[in-house]
Amino acid sequence: MKGSNIRHIIIALFMASMGGLMSQNLVQNPSFEAHSNCPQRLGNFHNNVTSWSCPTSGTTDYFHACSEVMGTPENFKGQQPADFGAGYVGLYVYAPEDYREYLQVELAEPLIKGIHYQVSFYVSLADRSDAAIKEFGVLFSSHELAIDTQKNLSKRLWYQQKGYRYNYMEIGYTNFYSDTQDWILVHTQFVAKGNERFMMLGNFKPNARTRMFRTKRNAKQGAYYYIDMVSVMMDEPPSQKTELVAIADGRETKNIELDKSYIFKNLLFEFDKSLLLDSSKKELQKVYDHLRSNANLRIAINGHTDNVGTERYNQVLSKKRAEAVADFLQKLGIPKDRIRWEGHGGSRPITDNSTEAGRQLNRRVEFVISRAFQKSTPLK
Numbered sequence: 001m002k003g004s005n006i007r008h009i010i011i012a013l014f015m016a017s018m019g020g021l022m023s024q025n026l027v028q029n030p031s032f033e034a035h036s037n038c039p040q041r042l043g044n045f046h047n048n049v050t051s052w053s054c055p056t057s058g059t060t061d062y063f064h065a066c067s068e069v070m071g072t073p074e075n076f077k078g079q080q081p082a083d084f085g086a087g088y089v090g091l092y093v094y095a096p097e098d099y100r101e102y103l104q105v106e107l108a109e110p111l112i113k114g115i116h117y118q119v120s121f122y123v124s125l126a127d128r129s130d131a132a133i134k135e136f137g138v139l140f141s142s143h144e145l146a147i148d149t150q151k152n153l154s155k156r157l158w159y160q161q162k163g164y165r166y167n168y169m170e171i172g173y174t175n176f177y178s179d180t181q182d183w184i185l186v187h188t189q190f191v192a193k194g195n196e197r198f199m200m201l202g203n204f205k206p207n208a209r210t211r212m213f214r215t216k217r218n219a220k221q222g223a224y225y226y227i228d229m230v231s232v233m234m235d236e237p238p239s240q241k242t243e244l245v246a247i248a249d250g251r252e253t254k255n256i257e258l259d260k261s262y263i264f265k266n267l268l269f270e271f272d273k274s275l276l277l278d279s280s281k282k283e284l285q286k287v288y289d290h291l292r293s294n295a296n297l298r299i300a301i302n303g304h305t306d307n308v309g310t311e312r313y314n315q316v317l318s319k320k321r322a323e324a325v326a327d328f329l330q331k332l333g334i335p336k337d338r339i340r341w342e343g344h345g346g347s348r349p350i351t352d353n354s355t356e357a358g359r360q361l362n363r364r365v366e367f368v369i370s371r372a373f374q375k376s377t378p379l380k
Contacts, residue, residue, distance in 0.1 A: 026107040026232045027199070031084040032062065039063065039070035045089060051105055052089075055145035055200050056153055058101035061090040063226075078127025080226050083183045088228040090126065093203035094133050094212055095222030098151040102202035106144065107232060113194025118235040119169075120187035120371060121201065126224040133223050134211040135172035136186055137204040140196035141165070152206050165195035168204070172211070183228060185259050185372070189235050199232065231371070233296065259370050261302070267325070267365050274320035276328060284325065287367065288332045299334075300368045301325050301341040304348055306359035311345055319343025325365055340373055 034050035043059025045052065054060050064087035065072045072088065073081040082088050091101035111117060125132055139153070142165040147157050158166055171188045203210060212223060264283055267276075276284075291297055303322030305314040322341035330336055351358045 024108075024233065026109060026111075027105055027230045028108055029105075030231055031229045032064075032087045032089055033085040035062070035064060035087065038066040040067060041069065042076075045103075049087075049089075053104045053144070053146075055102050055104040056100070056147050056149050058092070058099070058150050060101040060103060063088055063090060077129075077224055077226075080124050080126070082228065083122065084229040088226050090224060090226050091202065093136070093223050093225055094131055094207065094210055096207075098206045099222070100150070100152045100202060100204075102153060102200050103227065103230075104145060104198060104200045105230070106198050107196065111140070111192035111194065111196040111232075113192055115192050116189060116235040117192055117232055118187060118189045118371075119199070119230075119232050120185060121230040122183040122228045123186055124183050124226045126226060128221065129224045130221050131212050131214050131223040133203055134213075135170050135203075137202060138169050138171065138188070139200040139204060140167040140193075141198045141200065142195040144198050145200065153200070153202070153204050154206070155204075165193070167193045167196050185370070187258060187371075199230075201227065201230070229372070258297075259368060261366050261368050263364050263366050264325075274317060274324045276324050281328065284328055285332070288329055288334060290369070291329070291334050291338065296371060298338050298340070298370050298373055299329070300370065300373060301339070302366045302368075303341070303343045304362060304364050304366070305346045306362040307346040307349070307353045308359065309346075311347075315343055315345035315347075317343070318345050321365055325367075 028051040029049065032049050032052070035048050036050060037044075037048045039045075039048050039062040042061055045060040045062040046054045048062045048064075061070065063070050063072050063075050063082075065082065066086070072086060073079050075090075077090060080088070089103060091103065092099060093101070119138055123136070139158075141158075143161070143163070145153075145158075145161065145164075147153065147161075149157065155168075158164065167190070169188060169190055171186050267283060287299070291299060301322045303318035303320070303325075305318045307314070309317075319342065322343050326339045326341040329339055346353070346362065349358075349362045350364070351361050353359050353362060
């Protein structure tokens, strides 16, 4: 038997044995809670945080509620509550003269060639930043990096390390880069090359090639971000994911992205009631199948109405309709702690309420599928 066939059989056996462990996070100390020392000064991340290091001589910072000097939620860069415990990391991803800071962690086990994974982390732009970037870089390496530079960690520097192998990707977004209030989830999917043992996060480009914009006039400091809850998990190949039909940006789609709001296409209720019609249950069955096949995913359900009726009545009705969807999914077998729901009444119309056609579009139920609930979504 050829070696490649043997490898595929081994992978298949491994995948079968993993079963419920498919959602295991391979990042050790993912929310930076475990630390050897309470941080007392700037730039001491590599000495404070367990399992993590810096791949360059850039001075990444560690913040934790145990410290008065490097504390949370208030610190020298502004104010940001920790959302996953009591600690998080801060680093410059854009600064004068190409100065950069990075994070590095050894994965709990090397990635398997040909297997789909998802990498994700939460970011928030520090209040006192005067610039923001529009993409983050993720670099996987076969070996730990320790390069004596405070500038950007360029490909030229990577390949000076003999025998090292890499897998590099960029995550470009339109909604995360300038938010100084909330923690925003950043994520991407990729296929492993089989050489990934260490992971680094940051901006690997020089200033001249970085997509950025200035948030304040006369910007001189740069872009400083807080980072928390880093994750690398196995993911299903796109060809194996359940197809869902929903409405996004006014168009039908079967490609449901994480952390994006979709409208149920065929979710219907009797007029002025919250009882699900039988014709709606087929679409909900598809959502259930998707959640059942991906035990690490959560769903947030949001009910909406038109502007006919009082504000209080519409809020109650929209909540009952969202709850009816949640109850149906629970009866099918989705645990309650994986579902959240909320009613918004007529406060968030997507079109004009002056016509019946518009009012019908505004009477809707939306859903968001995520790996973790957004902070603003209350648990019901």
